[in-house]
Amino acid sequence: MKKLFFGLIFLTATGILTAQKEDSLTSFTIEKVSGLGKEYDWIKPMIGNWKVQQYTWPKAGANPVIISGIIARRQMMGHFVEEVMEAKPGTKTEAFTRRTYLNYNYANQHWEFIVLDTLYPVLMFETSVGEGLKEDKELTIFLPSFVMPPAGWDKSLAGKLGKQRRTIT
Secondary structure, three states: OHHHHHHHHHHHHHHHHHHHHHHHHHHHHHHHOOOOOOHHHHHHHHOEEEEEEEEEOOOOOOOOEEEEEEEEEEEEEOOEEEEEEEEOOOOOOOOOEEEEEEEEEOOOOEEEEEEEEOOOOOOEEEEEEEEEEEOOOEEEEEEEEEEOOOOOOOHHHOOOEEEEEEEEO
């Protein structure tokens, strides 16, 4: 008899929590996701075709590795900025394709950045801390950890755990 009574209490409590969760998601969807908010005013100037220089610091205190000869095409896809980045034809830059998607997630109030790169065959999911924008000029997003692939400027780092901070200005 005690076992049955405990089971009924557990099912009732679970049902109440689920109903509360569904109610909050319904109002969130209607009010927040239906339009692009002020965060998107910041990223609109990113749209178009760009020449890119990539600066990477492989470790603290190191000089940056600068890679030029890169082109990027950015377009809005609904709530996402899609970027396709490639080596510019006729340059010495190693051939690659990088697709990224940037958006502001109203549910957790963070910027999110997804990277798919042929040189780094791991899915990278980066997020901001809080709203992430500094004086409406700079966005910093973080990748807490990933395994370094055997690509890039220092192959001795392959297989080691890396962290990343990306700043978009």
